[in-house]
Amino acid sequence: MNEIEKNLLKEVAELDSIPVGAYNIRSNGAPLMRNSTENIDIVPKTDKPGIDIFIKAGTKGESVHIPVIISQSGLKDLVYNDFHIGEDCDITIIAGCGIHSCGDQETAHDGIHTFYLGKRAKLRYVEKHYAEGEGRGKRVMNPTTVVHLEEGAHMEMETTQIAGIDDTIRKTEGTLNENATLIVKEKIMTTGNQFASTDFDVDLNGEGSSTDVVSRSVARDSSRQEFTSRINGNAPCAGHSECDAIIMDDACVLASPQLTANDVDAALIHEAAIGKIAGDQLIKLMTLGLTEEQAEQQIVSGFLR
């Protein structure tokens, strides 16, 4: 692995070296390193690019790292990863994709991740998207996350896209059975002429199921963002979605939340707030001796923490 690749790995997976436990590192469209453990089996797919990850029922406290790095400009990578998580598991999966592109051609990664969580399984899923490089070619990422939660399953998804990605269409879909919970915390920042679209579709099918989808974003320069959410309450359930955006310069943010209640006991809420940084926040930090730019910087990085 060269320095560029090592740096990408650090950015997206906070890895300084080979991770402990199960992992699969994909580099420039091909598997690079893989390790299965007693409870976690990683099997390459035979019909298409990608892997199947099988986690034995009852596995607790273990983690899986599946970073993807691309340093070859012009590459278009498509990968299908399926996660089969047994009943009563309690685990962490750290995914992420880093692109370093110096060329003039478009470099892209499309990752389609499907999760099957067994009854009462608990998962924390952390995903980071990052790109860098001076090339004129666009850096594109289109992650799709499909989540199936069995009775009592609980998934928390933290997804972050902070820098360097020119074009992204993010899709997240969830189907929840009885008492299942899906929590999503998304953070996005776009700059320059970047475009980001994020789209959530959650079906609350089981009684007692709940979801909380929170997207915080900052749009700077002439970048554009679109937030779409559809929460369907098909049973007595609780759904909350929130789009909280800071808009700066000539940026544009569009939020289209949609709630459908098909059951009288479906409690659904959406909150959307789009606006510039509050003037009194800037002033407060300036009275502490920060310049306006420094104040802005602090407010934005706090907001996206």
Next chain:
Amino acid sequence: MLELQHIGFKTEEGKDILKDISLKISDRFVAVTGPNGGGKSTLAKVIAGIYRPTSGRIIFDGQDITDMSITDRAKLGVSYAFQQPVRFKGLRVGDLLKLSMGKSMKMRDACDYLSEVGLCARDYIDRELNDSLSGGELKRIEIATILARGTKLSIFDEPEAGIDLWSFQNLIRVFQKMYEHTKGSILIISHQERILNIADTIIVIKDGRVERCDSRSAVLPELLGSADGNTEFCSTLLDKNQEVTRSE
């Protein structure tokens, strides 16, 4: 130390909020009081640079700061604790203290400043400065940030607002300690007799003008004595005064 020369402030709609305010503040502990809407907070904001006066000059330590930005005044040594502290999504109590100190903060420093205002650092340092903090908590954190800055001039805008009775005595102690242990000057906007009671000088601002500016011993009896007179402010103050005497 601070001199205001004929300060006037008009809103964009042309309403006169401050009218020809001239003051020379040399004492280290000054209290500003007066009826609601009299212009106290506006005056504090003019000193901190948040509002530009429409006329007059501000001299700080011999330097004309009238045209200086908020940031430059802050760097020069002016601090202002807001009457209504600002909430931030994402920023934490620890971040604000760190920014206030302007250097890398040690847990012990944060602990010192927070415990001064009666908060346990362990419980608060990682709390977000968002709607989840109570009004009183936010107010105390605001005071702690000013203590952490330790500048030449510290302005507190109604620091007692929202602070419960038990803590009130501690709050007074915070100001007394600040007075004894630092070289800085303190300017407190307050409606509380117990705070006015520890000031060297009391300034009364009413209808955008300085109504009174003199030593505590000269001004305080007048304020309390005129209660059976006319102004609503003074009777409120006397009620408070009697309440306090009764409870003590």
